[in-house]
Amino acid sequence: xxxxxxxxxxxxxxxxxxxxxxxxxxxxxxxxxxxxxxxxxxxxxxxxxxxxxxxxxxxxxxxxxxxxxxxxxxxxxxxxxxxxxxxxxxxxxxxxxxxxxxxxxxxxxxxxxxxxxxxxxxxxxxxxxxxxxxxxxxxxxxxxxxxxxxxxxxxxxxxxxxxxxxxxxxxxxxxxxxxxxxxxxxxxxxxxxxxxxxxxxxxxxxxxxxxxxxxxxxxxxxxxxxxxxxxxxxxxxxxxxxxxxxxxxxxxxxxxxxxxxxxxxxxxxxxxxxxxxxxxxxxxxxxxxxxxxxxxxxxxxxxxxxxxxxxxxxxxxxxxxxxxxxxxxxxxxxxxxxxxxxxxxxxxxxxxxxxxxxxxxxxxxxxxxxxxxxxxxxxxxxx
Numbered sequence: 001x002x003x004x005x006x007x008x009x010x011x012x013x014x015x016x017x018x019x020x021x022x023x024x025x026x027x028x029x030x031x032x033x034x035x036x037x038x039x040x041x042x043x044x045x046x047x048x049x050x051x052x053x054x055x056x057x058x059x060x061x062x063x064x065x066x067x068x069x070x071x072x073x074x075x076x077x078x079x080x081x082x083x084x085x086x087x088x089x090x091x092x093x094x095x096x097x098x099x100x101x102x103x104x105x106x107x108x109x110x111x112x113x114x115x116x117x118x119x120x121x122x123x124x125x126x127x128x129x130x131x132x133x134x135x136x137x138x139x140x141x142x143x144x145x146x147x148x149x150x151x152x153x154x155x156x157x158x159x160x161x162x163x164x165x166x167x168x169x170x171x172x173x174x175x176x177x178x179x180x181x182x183x184x185x186x187x188x189x190x191x192x193x194x195x196x197x198x199x200x201x202x203x204x205x206x207x208x209x210x211x212x213x214x215x216x217x218x219x220x221x222x223x224x225x226x227x228x229x230x231x232x233x234x235x236x237x238x239x240x241x242x243x244x245x246x247x248x249x250x251x252x253x254x255x256x257x258x259x260x261x262x263x264x265x266x267x268x269x270x271x272x273x274x275x276x277x278x279x280x281x282x283x284x285x286x287x288x289x290x291x292x293x294x295x296x297x298x299x300x301x302x303x304x305x306x307x308x309x310x311x312x313x314x315x316x317x318x319x320x321x322x323x324x325x326x327x328x329x330x331x332x333x334x335x336x337x338x339x340x341x342x343x344x345x346x347x348x349x350x351x352x353x354x355x356x357x358x359x360x361x362x363x364x365x366x367x368x369x370x371x372x373x374x375x376x377x378x379x380x381x382x383x
Contacts, residue, residue, distance in 0.1 A: 003300065005067075012068045016075035019048060024079030031206035032351055035199055037082050039162065045083075046117020050076075051091050055099050060112030066241075066303035070248040074296075077252025078259075081355040082206035084249040089158045090114060092245040094121025094167045097238045098185070101226040106185060110165060122163035124154040124186075124212060125235055132368050134169075135178040135232060139214065141170035148172070148184065148224070150192075150217040156362070160210025161197045163188055167238075168214075169231045178232035183225040192217040203354035240313045241306065242363050243320035247299040250323035253356045254292045257327075257334035260349050261285050264338050275337070284333045291326035298322055314376040321369035324359035331356045 005013065023044055031037045045051050053069040055061025069092075076084040095114040098106055098121075113119035130136045139152025150170055157166075166186040173180040186193070198209045226234045262285060265276035275281045298319040305312035331353035335342035342349045360366045368383075375381050 003297075005071075009065075009068050009071060012064065013071040013075065015048065016050070016072040019044070019050075020075045020079035024076065024083050028080035028082075028206075029345055029348070029351065031080065031082065033205075033345070035201075035205045036208075037080070037086070037206040041083055042086060042120060042162075043117045045087060046115065049115075050087060051095070051117050052115030053091065055091070055095055055111060055115055059099065059107050060115040061095075061099075062115065066244070066306045067300060070244065070299055070303045073245050073248035074252040074255065074299075077249030078256045079252070080206065081249055081253060081359075082204050084252065085158050085204060085207045086120070086162075088242065088245040088249060089123055090121045090163070093123040093238045093242050094165070096241060097167060097234060098225070100237065101183070101234050102185075103222075105222065106225065110185065113164070119164035120159050120162050121165050121167060122157050122159040122210075122212075123238070124157055124166045124168040126154060126156050128153055128155045128211075132365055134235065135181070137169060137171065137181065139168070139170040141172045141182060141184065143172070143221075144218075146221050147218050148221060150184070150186065150214040150219065152214050154212040154214075156198065157210050157212055159208055160212055161195045162208045166193075166212065167225065169235055172228055172231075175229070179229060181231035181235075182228045183231035183234040184219060184223045185225050186214075186217065186219055186223060190217050190219060201358075203351070203356070203358050205354075239363055240316050243316040243369075244299060244302040244306070244312075246359060246363050247295065247302070247316075247319040247323035250320075250327035250356065250359050251292065251296045251299055253327040253352055253359070254288065254295060254323075254330035257330040257349060257352050258285070258288045258292055260347065260352070261288060261334040261337040264341075264347070268338075281337055284337050288330045288333050291330050295319070295323035295326045314373060317364070317369040317372045317376075320364065321366055321373070324356070325366060327356035327359055328353070 049062030050072050052061035053064045057063050127137050141148040141150050168184045168186045171180045172182040192215045194213045196211045268275050302312050302316045302319050334349040338349050341347050371382050
């Protein structure tokens with residue numbers, strides 16, 4: 001399924017597919033086993049302009065529209081969701097947020113490096129005790145003269161041990177809930193910041209996921225991103241677009257599941273012929289194909305709304321909800337097509353299922369997305 005893409009969008013998609021097939025797919029299984037992606041991939045993503053998509057060229061970005069960004073994210077998700085996460089977080093959550101909320105000094109200091117792959121960013125929102133209830137975060141930023149002193153812990157932070165800058169959310173006042181939260185740009189070499197990589201994950205095993213501990217970390221007041229007390233708005237604006245990115249990555253997972261299932265069904269023989277001729281196998285493949293098309297259309301709708309300057313938050317939640325659940329279904333159906341072979345990592349579908357499962361959890365669980373969608377339609381908040 002394809003809507004009509006422009007020549008430039010088609011070229012971006014071809015470039016991303018060629019890159020993924022050459023630089024990601026052949027190594028994804030080994031990275032998964034080693035629980036570490038080759039860090040050289042970051043500079044390669046930067047060299048092709050992927051880490052600068054939608055960021056203005058005057059700040060080192062490569063420009064382009066949000067549909068092009070989705071096309072690249074989808075292809076990377078097709079190859080390895082751990083690699084997709086590097087781009088989605090460093091560009092989608094950090095660089096784009098600096099471009100939208102940062103001072104001129106902050107943009108000049110960070111965007112060229114992030115877009116080139118000379119630096120990576122991570123998004124410091126989730127804490128050990130606060131996930132979906134982000135407004136209840138407890139990390140504090142105490143004002144001391146012309147500086148802030150940061151204390152607290154962040155958990156499950158993608159790119160955490162690789163990042164050069166943390167987009168950190170901390171409580172700067174006594175106001176309850178979201179009103180007391182501010183955002184900061186914190187270089188990871190600042191004294192008092194320690195990082196510990198999280199191992200033993202079910203999926204996204206190659207991704208650098210970390211716990212970050214801030215013990216009296218001192219940053220200048222100029223590290224504040226956006227107005228004091230507006231950090232929750234900064235976070236929510238980032239996540240609204242970030243959910244589109246997650247959805248695009250889920251389309252990639254589902255597409256990979258479809259391609260794997262079709263290939264295996266065509267070459268695996270049972271009962272005197274390829275299993276692709278059996279009706280119930282075709283049903284599994286058809287279900288995957290429908291999920292791919294529906295998830296892709298919902299995701300592309302979000303990109304179109306953003307590029308036209310239209311409201312998109314509810315549509316982004318819709319795409320994220322459907323695409324993440326669809327990716328789990330698609331990977332599970334592809335595993336079923338593979339039978340017992342799907343359960344060993346000689347074939348990619350087991351990894352696809354493990355990687356897909358977390359997509360229903362982060363950047364807003366499926367349950368949170370339903371509450372956001374329900375609030376948009378009823379005008380009544382259930383949380």
